Amino acid sequence: MTAVLDTTTSHRALPQVNGGVGGLLRGEWVKLRSLRSTWLSLAVGLVLMVLFGWLFTATAESGGPGGDGGGPPGLSFTDPVGLSLAGYRLAQLAIGVLGVLLVTGEYSTGTIRSTFAAVPRRWPVVAAKAGVFAAVVFVGSLLTGVVAFLIGQASLGDLGVGLGADGVVRALLGLALYLTAIGLFGMALGWLLRSTAGAISTLFGLVFLLPVLGQLLPASWGPDVVRLLPGEAGAQLFSLVGTPDALGPWSGAAVLLGYLVVAFTAATVLLRRRDA
Amino acid sequence: MIEVQHLAKRYGEKTAVADLTFTVRPGVVTGFLGPNGAGKSTTMRMIMGLDRPTSGTALVNGKRYAEHRAPLREVGALLEARALHPGRTARAHLASLAATAGLPASRVEEVLDLAGITSVADRRVGGFSLGMGQRLGVATALLGDPATVVLDEPVNGLDPDGVLWIRTLTRRLAAEGRTVFLSSHLMSEMAQTAEHLIVVGRGRLLSDSSTAAFIEHAGGESVRVRSPRATELTGLLAADGVTVTSAQTGLLDVRGLDAATIGDRALAAGIAVHELTVVRPSLEDAFMTLTRDEREYRTDEEIAA
Numbered sequence: 001m002t003a004v005l006d007t008t009t010s011h012r013a014l015p016q017v018n019g020g021v022g023g024l025l026r027g028e029w030v031k032l033r034s035l036r037s038t039w040l041s042l043a044v045g046l047v048l049m050v051l052f053g054w055l056f057t058a059t060a061e062s063g064g065p066g067g068d069g070g071g072p073p074g075l076s077f078t079d080p081v082g083l084s085l086a087g088y089r090l091a092q093l094a095i096g097v098l099g100v101l102l103v104t105g106e107y108s109t110g111t112i113r114s115t116f117a118a119v120p121r122r123w124p125v126v127a128a129k130a131g132v133f134a135a136v137v138f139v140g141s142l143l144t145g146v147v148a149f150l151i152g153q154a155s156l157g158d159l160g161v162g163l164g165a166d167g168v169v170r171a172l173l174g175l176a177l178y179l180t181a182i183g184l185f186g187m188a189l190g191w192l193l194r195s196t197a198g199a200i201s202t203l204f205g206l207v208f209l210l211p212v213l214g215q216l217l218p219a220s221w222g223p224d225v226v227r228l229l230p231g232e233a234g235a236q237l238f239s240l241v242g243t244p245d246a247l248g249p250w251s252g253a254a255v256l257l258g259y260l261v262v263a264f265t266a267a268t269v270l271l272r273r274r275d276a
Numbered sequence: 277m278i279e280v281q282h283l284a285k286r287y288g289e290k291t292a293v294a295d296l297t298f299t300v301r302p303g304v305v306t307g308f309l310g311p312n313g314a315g316k317s318t319t320m321r322m323i324m325g326l327d328r329p330t331s332g333t334a335l336v337n338g339k340r341y342a343e344h345r346a347p348l349r350e351v352g353a354l355l356e357a358r359a360l361h362p363g364r365t366a367r368a369h370l371a372s373l374a375a376t377a378g379l380p381a382s383r384v385e386e387v388l389d390l391a392g393i394t395s396v397a398d399r400r401v402g403g404f405s406l407g408m409g410q411r412l413g414v415a416t417a418l419l420g421d422p423a424t425v426v427l428d429e430p431v432n433g434l435d436p437d438g439v440l441w442i443r444t445l446t447r448r449l450a451a452e453g454r455t456v457f458l459s460s461h462l463m464s465e466m467a468q469t470a471e472h473l474i475v476v477g478r479g480r481l482l483s484d485s486s487t488a489a490f491i492e493h494a495g496g497e498s499v500r501v502r503s504p505r506a507t508e509l510t511g512l513l514a515a516d517g518v519t520v521t522s523a524q525t526g527l528l529d530v531r532g533l534d535a536a537t538i539g540d541r542a543l544a545a546g547i548a549v550h551e552l553t554v555v556r557p558s559l560e561d562a563f564m565t566l567t568r569d570e571r572e573y574r575t576d577e578e579i580a581a
Contacts, residue, residue: 014421017345019378027376034368035361110359111369113326114416117353118376120325120342275327 024128045094046144052087053148084152099186104196142176174238188263207231283332294479307470308459315479316459348377348420354413362402391415406433424455502551
């Protein structure tokens with residue numbers, strides 16, 4: 001351990017600029033991949049999505065959640081694709097939480113200081129983290145969506161449809177985009193609130209709780225509020241059977257994107273001002 | 277080179293750092309000394325561009341931290357023990373930063389080796405002892421082979437081996453021409469490591485001088501003399517500019533004469549001397565002298581509250 005820090009040799013050999021976009025993305029990829037919790041959360045969420053899709057489709061005929069009569073709205077025999085993908089509600093939970101943790105984990109452990117010391121402008125970190133996470137979630141959700149669809153349609157037997165059926169590709173791509181957006185929304189909340197508990201509660205409140213509470217609002221204006229919530233608006237990305245209260249796929253996507261833009265903009269502005 | 281000018285940080289009513297101005301020069305180890313809560317860590321975070329100063333500036337190698345294109349190449353810092361994700365391995369922690377900063381992967385192995393933690397590089401940091409975590413923190417600081425090294429309480433939690441390692445390492449880094457700035461609340465450790473001292477209390481600069489001058493300022497050397505005929509010896513030594521005090525029978529504390537002169541005079545008079553020791557005031561003494569007012573002020577404030 002003598003020559004390692006010799007100024008005359010190593011000092012000049014090292015590059016004089018930061019790693020650029022490639023370096024940032026690689027750095028964030030190493031961070032993401034080196035935590036067991038990343039893969040655990042993703043695996044749990046995605047496996048549950050397949051399992052529940054299978055459960056809904058397999059029990060459809062015997063009066064399960066997908067059966068005629070009972071069951072939640074949007075899950076019915078008339079929508080075999082939606083039925084097989086209905087487990088997404090659990091996947092979004094795991095993915096959203098993971099998005100939060102990837103950011104708040106840096107704050108709670110103090111690694112955010114090393115990160116910002118390496119990238120003092122800070123916003124490129126937000127972008128690189130989001131980019132890497134989005135790529136991983138998108139690929140994971142797309143593959144899982146296909147698996148859930150195939151298993152679900154197989155268990156529906158004659159009522160099932162094929163990959164080539166109308167809207168199936170749109171539903172699968174839309175679902176992957178939706179889950180990616182929810183993960184990113186969790187990430188933005190993490191940057192904004194810097195606390196795991198706060199960000200997860202906010203995410204749950206907006207995505208899970210408010211839609212349920214919204215059902216209790218007066219019929220005259222309640223649905224107008226509910227359809228603008230991130231989960232409800234975003235679900236139109238992959239929903240093939242429109243309900244009268246819901247937005248269309250494009251407007252749904254636009255509303256969800258709006259949440260992301262607002263949250264990330266606010267987070268980046270605050271990040272510039274705040275002490276790390 | 278670190279140049280801090282009129283740096284201040286207030287959190288609402290509370291002032292953490294008040295109008296600090298000092299310069300940390302390359303080539304020597306500069307200690308940043310002060311009791312806990314004196315504003316050392318806040319100052320270091322402002323130097324690193326992590327906390328925004330309320331007023332004033334902190335320049336590193338001539339620029340504000342955020343203006344450097346490759347900041348890790350300019351400044352490396354250990355800011356707090358365990359700023360590490362427990363679920364990540366030491367190697368992954370360093371590899372992610374190296375990638376972000378555009379440093380070659382070989383640098384990761386070099387600093388692991390330098391910090392003596394190559395054998396545990398693939399273990400999760402959560403299982404690290406405080407000392408191992410601290411070594412990984414130092415490895416992180418040196419990753420970019422920086423011209424300026426900032427270490428906040430680097431010896432905290434280190435065993436004697438680790439303390440010696442930090443002392444040797446920081447001296448070598450300074451000898452290589454780097455700027456080395458390390459904080460501590462342990463005065464004895466600083467006395468052995470730092471050549472220059474910047475002392476703060478309650479966010480204010482109390483002293484900025486060489487370690488030797490700082491200790492000198494606290495009262496300089498004295499000579500302890502033990503002799504069975506101490507009273508006679510006192511008469512021999514007494515002169516202008518020499519003070520002799522005796523805390524106990526047979527023991528003298530002499531200021532204003534060096535040990536050789538005292539020994540020679542005792543010999544000339546045929547007085548046996550059983551002990552002749554040069555006593556340097558400790559850094560603790562110097563620090564207490566310097567901060568007495570600060571602490572009295574604090575007590576008054578506490579009484580008022």
